[in-house]
Amino acid sequence: MNTPERHPFLQGLSRHRGAPPTVLVIFGASGDLTARKLLPALYNLAADNLLPADFHLIGFGRSPLPDDEFRRSAAASIREFSRRAPEDGIWNPIAAHTRYLAGGYDEAAAFTRLRELIDELERVAGRELQTLCYISTPPTVFRPILENLGTCGLAARRRGTALATKVVIEKPFGRDLASARELNRAIAGVLEERQVFRIDHYLGKETVQDLLVQRFANAIFEPLWNRNYVDCVQLTVAEEVGVGTRGGYYEQSGCLRDMLQNHTMQLLALTAMEPPVSLDAEAVRDEKVKVLQAIRPLRLGPGGDAVRAQYTEGLSGGKRVPGYLAENGIRPGSATETYAAVRLFVDNWRWAGVPFYLRSGKRLARRVTEIAIRFKRPPGALFAGSDQYDLAPNTLAFQIQPDEGMTVLLNGKIPGLETRIQPVKMRYGYHTTFGSNTPEAYERLVLDAIVGDGTLFIRGDEAETSWRLYTPVLEAWAAAGREGIDAYPAGSWGPACADALLAAHGHEWRKP
Numbered sequence: 391m392n393t394p395e396r397h398p399f400l401q402g403l404s405r406h407r408g409a410p411p412t413v414l415v416i417f418g419a420s421g422d423l424t425a426r427k428l429l430p431a432l433y434n435l436a437a438d439n440l441l442p443a444d445f446h447l448i449g450f451g452r453s454p455l456p457d458d459e460f461r462r463s464a465a466a467s468i469r470e471f472s473r474r475a476p477e478d479g480i481w482n483p484i485a486a487h488t489r490y491l492a493g494g495y496d497e498a499a500a501f502t503r504l505r506e507l508i509d510e511l512e513r514v515a516g517r518e519l520q521t522l523c524y525i526s527t528p529p530t531v532f533r534p535i536l537e538n539l540g541t542c543g544l545a546a547r548r549r550g551t552a553l554a555t556k557v558v559i560e561k562p563f564g565r566d567l568a569s570a571r572e573l574n575r576a577i578a579g580v581l582e583e584r585q586v587f588r589i590d591h592y593l594g595k596e597t598v599q600d601l602l603v604q605r606f607a608n609a610i611f612e613p614l615w616n617r618n619y620v621d622c623v624q625l626t627v628a629e630e631v632g633v634g635t636r637g638g639y640y641e642q643s644g645c646l647r648d649m650l651q652n653h654t655m656q657l658l659a660l661t662a663m664e665p666p667v668s669l670d671a672e673a674v675r676d677e678k679v680k681v682l683q684a685i686r687p688l689r690l691g692p693g694g695d696a697v698r699a700q701y702t703e704g705l706s707g708g709k710r711v712p713g714y715l716a717e718n719g720i721r722p723g724s725a726t727e728t729y730a731a732v733r734l735f736v737d738n739w740r741w742a743g744v745p746f747y748l749r750s751g752k753r754l755a756r757r758v759t760e761i762a763i764r765f766k767r768p769p770g771a772l773f774a775g776s777d778q779y780d781l782a783p784n785t786l787a788f789q790i791q792p793d794e795g796m797t798v799l800l801n802g803k804i805p806g807l808e809t810r811i812q813p814v815k816m817r818y819g820y821h822t823t824f825g826s827n828t829p830e831a832y833e834r835l836v837l838d839a840i841v842g843d844g845t846l847f848i849r850g851d852e853a854e855t856s857w858r859l860y861t862p863v864l865e866a867w868a869a870a871g872r873e874g875i876d877a878y879p880a881g882s883w884g885p886a887c888a889d890a891l892l893a894a895h896g897h898e899w900r901k902p
């Protein structure tokens with residue numbers, strides 16, 4: 391019999407990975423993402439003893455800043471944003487190996503200074519270090535940074551060895567197919583694909599990874615996971631907030647670029663892909679790309695597969711809030727969509743004929759990210775004649791955030807002398823099962839980049855395949871201006887045009 395310590399439910403299975411000695415360079419070190427996510431992620435990795443013993447941090451930015459000042463502001467960010475209260479015993483060793491370097495992202499000499507600083511760190515450490523560059527700047531400077539990494543020799547450093555330089559690139563990865571291709575070309579000019587880690591932080595979420603475990607570590611789902619049993623799949627990435635202070639940014643982006651094209655498509659790929667031959671990065675990403683390639687081009691125009699809308703004034707969280715056009719930083723008569731929904735068909739053997747509905751929006755009724763697999767209705771013949779309505783379809787829903795977990799909707803008998811049936815919910819709550827202090831997405835992603843595991847990052851062809859699907863939609867919407875934009879009141883579940891997308895197939899959206 392298993393002792394409690396050895397019981398596999400408590401112990402878990404794990405794949406052990408060694409982190410090589412590393413110098414992490416953050417470009418955009420004075421930025422919001424560095425403060426809120428990257429530095430707290432490093433701190434928590436250190437607290438979990440997951441950083442390499444020889445770890446060095448270099449903050450890179452345009453304004454001159456003494457090392458001590460950068461260390462102080464880093465410590466303040468960790469105090470404010472870390473999931474664990476910071477302890478000196480954990481932070482001080484990192485701080486002792488933290489430096490700051492000022493320079494322009496397009497200034498070749500600054501990158502030479504960076505390389506010299508890394509050479510010096512290696513000399514002092516007495517060993518070779520891997521260079522991991524995290525590009526956490528606005529996308530306008532992704533390209534000059536990449537080019538300068540090439541010119542100064544850092545991109546090719548130790549290539550072909552386990553200590554080859556690696557580069558993490560933040561989102562957004564392009565704003566259409568042409569710009570994504572251009573960025574991929576700039577990357578390919580200086581780096582090999584295995585050196586590149588394109589971020590979609592959704593892939594770092596515990597519950598997204600749990601989806602893969604649920605699918606492939608359980609025997610009961612796979613036989614049902616296909617067109618014979620699945621009626622439709624619904625993917626929802628809903629935000630309760632409006633654009634807030636980020637109106638200027640959002641005007642350049644819109645919902646399709648900001649959410650649907652990347653995060654929601656990643657959820658679709660993980661839901662629909664075939665079992666990979668292994669959990670290696672290439673095997674998993676090959677399967678994801680195959681799914682994206684099998685998606686039928688969207689039909690455009692009225693009655694087509696893509697709809698968009700903007701929120702109008704309404705009640706959100708019990709407060710009256712303005713419509714999108716009245717928010718700060720929004721152009722008068724803006725045609726930027728705050729809601730987008732699409733109906734996709736994955737034309738392969740497993741999924742032929744099963745609609746995948748994707749929706750995302752701001753100022754919706756609730757913040758929720760969910761993947762719902764709706765199964766075909768069971769035949770009701772056995773229960774016909776009773777005062778039953780139609781049997782509810784079984785639904786398996788993965789709640790990615792918040793209330794992380796999984797729900798199965800079943801039909802159950804209401805106690806009593808008659809056979810009366812009611813849908814009942816079975817729930818596996820992630821936090822009630824495992825506790826709530828789970829690692830943040832960026833902890834996992836930063837660690838994976840340090841150990842060189844690209845499984846949870848986007849490959850170049852994956853990014854282009856998704857943009858290829860959506861660029862015609864973006865072009866058609868840009869050409870149409872405000873024509874065809876629907877409206878929905880803030881605090882609602884979205885516009886009528888999105889309901890019509892499903893009604894055409896006899897479906898309706900879940901209200902998560």
Ligand SMILES: NC(=O)c1ccc[n+]([C@@H]2O[C@H](COP(=O)([O-])OP(=O)(O)OC[C@H]3O[C@@H](n4cnc5c(N)ncnc54)[C@H](OP(=O)(O)O)[C@@H]3O)[C@@H](O)[C@H]2O)c1
Nearest residue numbers: 418420421422423424451452453526527528529560561562
């Ligand atoms: N913040 C988030 O929660 C979040 C979430 C997901 C993805 N991202 C992505 O992560 C990246 C960084 O985001 P962020 O919010 O940290 O950005 P940010 O605060 O606007 O910028 C990061 C740093 O980049 C430098 N910078 C800003 N504007 C620049 C410009 N026009 N030209 C050159 N350098 C400029 C600044 O550093 P110096 O002045 O010191 O050089 C700034 O501190 C972006 O690509 C963003 O899309 C952010």
